[in-house]
Amino acid sequence: MLLRILLLNTLFLTNLSIAQHTISGYVSEINSGEPLIGATIFDEASLKGTTTNVYGFYSITLTGDSATLRFSYVGYSNQRFSVDLSKNISLNIEMIADNELEEVVVTGESNKIQENSQMSTNDISMEKVKSLPVLLGEKDVLKTIQLLPGVQSGSEGASGIYVRGGGPDQNLILLDGVPVYNASHLFGFFSVFNADAINSVQLIKGGFPAHYGGRLSSVIDIRMKEGNMKEFHGEGSVGLISAKMMFEGPIIKDKTSFAISARRTYIDLLSRPFINQASDNTGFGGYYFYDVNLKVNHKFSDKSRLYASAYLGNDKFYARLKDRFVSNGVTEEFESDNSINWGNTIAALRWNYLITPKLFSNTTITYSKYNFNVGFSQENTSTSSTGVESDFFSFDYLSGIRDYSAKIDFDYNPHPDHFVKFGTGYTFHTFTPGVNTFRAGFNGGNELDTTFGSSTTLAHEFWTYIEDDFKIGSRTKINLGMHISGFSVDNVFYPSFQPRFSGRFLLNENSSIKTSYAHMAQFLHLLTNAGIGLPTDLWVPPTANIKPQYSHQVALGYAQTIGNKFEFSVEGYYKTLENLIEYKDGASFFGNNEVWDQKVEVGNGLAYGAEFLIEKKIGKTSGWIGYTLSWSNRTFENLNFGETFPYRYDRRHDIGAALTHKFNERVDIGIVWVYGTGNAVTLGTERYLSYSGAQDMVMFGNSNFGFQEIEHIASRNGYRMPSYHRLDIGVNLHKQVSQKFERTWSFGVYNIYNRQNPFFLYFSRDDSGNNRLTQISLFPLIPSFSYSFKF
């Protein structure tokens, strides 16, 4: 039925016979040529409008003889063009940043919160990401997203994202349209996204448009910078833990450009001399991560454009030991090499082609890989007068997921009141949930070479969708869509039909009510021991026994623009989650994962709550305050004795405030305050004695021998940690050193009032021998600074 409405809508529109012409083109930033995503185009004559897509492309089809188009984008001066509508027109616009931000008049037709049919969506300004203070001064997109309502941050300092009661695996994190499987460095303390390389970020928590699919709880759509089309520029910074550099410019002016950025931490390099000294040069070890982003794009014509982008990131712990000694005339040499490393590799090739001024196409081929590897090897050599003897031993553990994907997406703008998207795609997945390889040998021979553990699993995923964002009358705008997907693995096929709906009804010029429904399917599970985003977490496909994850979410909201400067929204949501997995009691990722589907329990989840957000996007003081009231529960037949229990990140109250103030061109400050109800943890309440196994009682005849103390856990996640709160303050001092060179000193203090926030609770004995509940905190007040520059 839904499909039929959509198809009729589309067919009807293509057959409109009234004289009409299309104005289309790209909107970009004047100095760099970077596309402006979501810029508004409005015809003052017909009062019709549209917005640019993720490539900065727009298309508007109008009737009549002429039109006066106004182009607007927050932070940029409006531009007005009168056009003659006797034929189709191609019109590319370059917008100029308006530095007099206070003076910007945001006109009624700009992309205001109440106008959109889409709800539960936040655009994150990169400007904000860069000016807000953050742990160790490492600017981080995901940590800025954590400050928004509906997003829980997980544990202290981590960049985990838990949206509306969902799990960490349920976020579709897209980097230039390619899913990123592990978005964190260093066990979640930093995200893999280098803020310097990013152009725009959007978070969607509900009412998902039909063109997105594959995850249950959120979409984080990150677009990398295309690279400056006009001139060479660079920026970089040196901070407490890392240094980074970004360089961009034209290869052929206004035709081909590139952007490359790289980041590496250097604690290991700084500490190596000390370790060498301490270990007598027999060994060294350390940790580092790096990431590299590369993008090249080429404009063949106004109709055709090619983008190639790549991301490579890796984390590595390593320890090398080497020793040599002589004893009784025999020289013994010992060498061992240990490492744990993990990382993502992502590549995408995209081709935009404008088939007609109304029909924009994008064809994408992508590759995404996540690997986790533990390796150690050891080699011993003894040299004596009788000869040389050697033996070696090595062990490798490898797990990961690899995707090849192809898709084609269309934007079709037949009429100013309709914005149609449709497309289809296919992904070939290779799952490797844990392969162990042992090798051992003696005197150069290979005596043992075995591989065990799970074999790889191949799977096919496809999807197709259609959606129309259309107006009915002057007050109602609806986005109606259908996403159809299917997954085939080991002779099982899981199809899924996912209707999507979102709509707004304008109450008056400044306010609207919105509602949405989305059914989502996720053909992936994450096997995780703690749910805190460790690199050991395994991505696994559904199997014949373990079905895909599904969710249904309804939301109702109210949005208002107050006095042109403030945006206010309140939303309530109700979400059900099906086929979630958890390890059985006592099972873990260590061991044989070939039978992982027998090591897990399957259950359901329920999440509901309300979110309030007040945001000021322009002016010297800008930022937001968000409040979330929420519940998130899980029910598993074989966990917690079948009783419903709170999700680990069930958080009744959550407040996130992020404010920046610009005193002048040289000084700005950023303030972050967060408050959250304590995480739900599992603690024993009572203790008692139990026999060590059923049979012992027979053997030992019920004597007092063979008892063990048990801590009774009344409910999983039944105890609340103390609440979490923290204030961070940062100041950025900018200076235009020369006409082309600007430097910034950033100073920040994390946790300025030195709150001892709970990270972990356990029972221990105090000095008087009493059992006490004991809290471990991670980060006290931590100052940071960094030096950055731009040219």
Next chain:
Amino acid sequence: MKNKKIKYQYLIVLISLSHFFTSCEKYLEFDEEIKEPKIVVNSIIHPDSVFKVHLSRSLSVIDNGDLTSIENGTVEIYNENGALIETLTHNQYGEYRGNLNPSEGQTYQLKVSAIGYESVSAIDYIPSLVNISNVDTTGVENIDGFKELKLEVSFQDPQNIQNYYQIEIIRTQIVNGDLFENPTFIRSDDLSTGNDPEYYKYIYFDDILFDGNLKTITIFTEDTREFDNFIEIRLSSLSESAYKYSKSYQAYSNNIGLGNVFAQPIQVHNNIENGFGIFGGVNISRKKVTF
């Protein structure tokens, strides 16, 4: 063994990580209400022995008093018609004994009261005996000097009822006419058990994947034929409660310590109403393998 190495590697990383950041410890008030002591029952019943029940007390987790035995309790066994069949008498250290042996297929109710405690009760049954039909010693595998004996244990699973099993091996030495029994660690690479192929004291599994069939399970144990006179293989048929208790208990024991810092704590199964512990029925089939 191999997996242990990964664990240590991982721990090294975690420890170095904890040095990497400053951490800080402090005591908190425990917000839960302080629970009154309850009666704890430990009783595994089987047809080879008279009824035996052990009683002790529970304490709040922050009370570090002793978990003492209860020696003044009244322990009664009822049959499934609700008739009292036996009152057990205190033997020693909180252990109570009767004169009757439980019978296969019967359901029993336990009622316990003691001054100063809320009374507790529990119900369980003695499952049918499932005999070991055959044991084959199919060879010895030598891995890095560690000799493993491979045993194939067969039994006929009863059809259309859910059965729960436990396997263990007891090594037995006869020294000067005295019998010395030692439980030994065993592993199984039978994936249908859902266990990791690591060494455990007991292997637990149910019959979901082989209901009503002749099942042969392969188990490995250390080859100790040089020292032992014989080994005894015990296949126990467990009631659902006894199975859940034993399995969760073994997981709990394995989970203690640093090995699994990130794993969820284990909830040990408990079938005592108003109290803690287990009243579980077991039926044991034994088979000796003499060398």
